[in-house]
Amino acid sequence: MESMVLTQLISEEEIADKVAQLGKEITERYLNKDLITLCVLKGSFIFYSDLIRQIETDLVCEFLGVSSYLNSAHSSGEVKFTLDLTRPIENKHILLVEDIVDSGLTMNYLTKNLLARNPASLAKVSLLYKPEAIKTPCALDYIGFEIGNEYVVGYGLDYQGHYRNLPYIARVDSIN
Numbered sequence: 001m002e003s004m005v006l007t008q009l010i011s012e013e014e015i016a017d018k019v020a021q022l023g024k025e026i027t028e029r030y031l032n033k034d035l036i037t038l039c040v041l042k043g044s045f046i047f048y049s050d051l052i053r054q055i056e057t058d059l060v061c062e063f064l065g066v067s068s069y070l071n072s073a074h075s076s077g078e079v080k081f082t083l084d085l086t087r088p089i090e091n092k093h094i095l096l097v098e099d100i101v102d103s104g105l106t107m108n109y110l111t112k113n114l115l116a117r118n119p120a121s122l123a124k125v126s127l128l129y130k131p132e133a134i135k136t137p138c139a140l141d142y143i144g145f146e147i148g149n150e151y152v153v154g155y156g157l158d159y160q161g162h163y164r165n166l167p168y169i170a171r172v173d174s175i176n
Contacts, residue, residue, distance in 0.1 A: 004159065006170035010145055015127075015155060015168065018144045019047070022125060023054020025142065026095065029123070035059040036092045040066060040110070041083060043099035046156035046164070047127045047144075051097060059095075062087065068106050079109040094119040098126040099156050101140060102133040102149075111138065128152065128169070145169075 037059050039048035052059060065083030094114060101107050107124065114122055125142035132149040147169075153159050154166030163170070 003176045004153075004163075005173040005176070006153065006163075007173055008168050009147065009150075009152060009171045010155075010169040012167040015144075016050075018127075019050045020054050022142050022144060023051055023056070026051075026123075026125070027054075027056045030055070030059075030093060030095070031057050033057070033093045034091075034120070035095060036062055036087075036089055037095045037097060038085070038114075039063045040096065040098045040106075042164075043156045043158065044097050044127075047099055048097045051125070060087075062089075064110070066106055066110065068103075079106050088117070089114065090118045091120050094122045096122065096124045098124065100128040100130070100152070101126045101138060102130040104134045104136040104138040107138040107140070108136055127155070128157075 035057060037052055039045060039061065041063055052061065062085050063083060064085060065081065066079055067082050068079045096110060096114065098107060111122065111124065123141040126140055127144040129140060129143045129146050130149050131146060151172040152169050153163035153172060154168050154170045156164050157169070158164045159172065
């Protein structure tokens with residue numbers, strides 16, 4: 001494993017505060033509704049688990065696996081499912097939970113695929129959003145933090161499977 005130089009970008013405390021705020025907003029929107037939350041694996045799993053514990057209404061958890069990075073720090077531009085849903089979402093309110101939106105390709109791919117399954121509604125939340133990196137515009141209902149066009153790790157985000165366990169978001173300054 002290469003060594004990396006990291007700089008903390010978003011602290012554990014800032015993340016916790018933002019997740020609590022998002023949970024409150026989502027609770028207000030979905031109180032007493034038939035909600036299914038979709039975690040986009042693998043990077044979203046920590047954000048997802050913290051977020052759903054802040055949503056104060058009944059919900060069902062589902063998981064989707066997608067990949068566009070293929071062991072690289074840069075998106076390949078091709079999105080592939082690695083795990084699909086285990087239940088139908090027709091006529092259900094769906095909250096899609098993503099760790100980061102950079103190019104917009106994955107979010108648009110997922111949006112198109114999920115809308116084809118006829119949910120009652122589809123809302124999208126991303127912990128991180130990189131407006132400078134967007135290649136194809138995509139609409140998000142909830143955004144945790146806007147960041148620059150930099151590579152980040154921590155809080156579920158990784159570099160070749162490493163650094164997911166950091167409790168904060170760090171910018172990768174260099175890879176040696």
